[in-house]
Amino acid sequence: MLVRPLLIALAALAATAAAPVYRSSAEIVAAAPASDWRRIDPETLVYMDLAAGRVVIELAPDFAPNHVKNIKALIRAGYFNDSAVIRSQDNYVVQWGQPDETRSLGAAQKTLKAEFERPSAGLAFTALPDRDTYAREAGFSGDFPAGRDGKSAWMLHCYGVVGVGRDEGADTGGGTELYAVNGQSPRHLDRNITVVGRVIQGMELLSVMPRGTGDLGFYKTPEERTAIRRVVIAADLPAAERQDYEILRTDSASFKAMVEARRNRRESWFKAPAGAINVCNVPLQVRPAR
């Protein structure tokens, strides 16, 4: 009668040896080799300084080349210096720009042809395995959440994603007013508006802006606005004043393992792993570069 317990003990040992050790997404990211990280080009890195701190935005020239070029021209003309947050709509977007619009645009244009989507050909794309309500395929392209179908690709309106405010016509935006998503991803905006990047640090400074009481969350009075002191492109600052950032490559083995760990969380707090993950629930991994 000693045999049974021994067999069970051996079986348990075998199971322990065979079971893959679960690593949390935080452990996976912490252990990612340097080659899985990439330094963000300072030409696509924007610092937006509020009294409360700095918001850092990464621009996405692969998705909206003309708008990104135009926004950089606006920034370099000082267009956004002494600008303001002009809108904060709960569970939707926070928006900023020059309230009076009398500021010079420098070499930039006021409006551009829409860049709602682009050809999927020639664009790297790492698809997630799970179904998405809005896109045939959802995943990542470079440093951004993206959707894809047979011929087109587009950035997704996930939390912190930055887009170009426009009026009714498709070609009425140019980048003088920008917004960031501050709630549940408004994915019905995908392919209806030009998306130009995402906030990679400091979103918590924008998300707490008091909600505007005007239509669509616009502030009714200048006093409600929050000042934006200065907006600069990182590459334009001397190295000593620059903070670079690294992002975990979305096509790396570490990123894939991180996603898998989050699809099925096995930290002891979790009782029923989801078995899936929505593209807007995958936290893109960014860290200051040393």
Add this chain to the structure above:
Amino acid sequence: MLVRPLLIALAALAATAAAPVYRSSAEIVAAAPASDWRRIDPETLVYMDLAAGRVVIELAPDFAPNHVKNIKALIRAGYFNDSAVIRSQDNYVVQWGQPDETRSLGAAQKTLKAEFERPSAGLAFTALPDRDTYAREAGFSGDFPAGRDGKSAWMLHCYGVVGVGRDEGADTGGGTELYAVNGQSPRHLDRNITVVGRVIQGMELLSVMPRGTGDLGFYKTPEERTAIRRVVIAADLPAAERQDYEILRTDSASFKAMVEARRNRRESWFKAPAGAINVCNVPLQVRPAR
């Protein structure tokens, strides 16, 4: 050569006559008959008063009967009077309770057996037509977003949904600490935590709470907290002090038409209707009752 233009004009006229008139979701809701609205039971209506205003929560006894009963006992014991918001984690949850936990629980219990899900049998459910990343079926049950599979149903972690904080064990929560979702829906929490209701008014007061700098967004010092003055059940107030609310029934024709209008928005601003909607992007329609 005049014939062709005339034929085209007639064809255009016919197309105009045949095309269904698009009504926006706002127009559909405004035109909904009284029978499509339902007055929320004041026994499940909670007023939570901050200095900045009132947050109104609807409780969900169909999903978490024991927790709802316990939370009502806590409220009636005055447990949440002079309590505080103790946590605000960006793009996740805002949480409140008694920071020192020395307050009497009255007739309530500190912990209860988890109510993460319930049998789907006997529960009304209106499914959405679109695929969901996390649930086999997603839709609405009564006044709440819900998921369903062959045997179980559960509430979904959409923006504004209220749940019961717990420690590592499944049965370690009871309602003394509650949270509300303040960002992209953290649907991986579905079926891992007891969900007890949702904020139906005043979510914008909770969503702007400055983010805590401690682990998980907890505030490090008492000074960072926001005071909660009083929490009461609407039914306990004299009629003159009570504001009732009506909700558009999720099984009504108006609700179905509203969802369809939002799946394919045809307001002239939209250039590419989504053709689908995620359950957490459907705005539940609530209005003060007269």
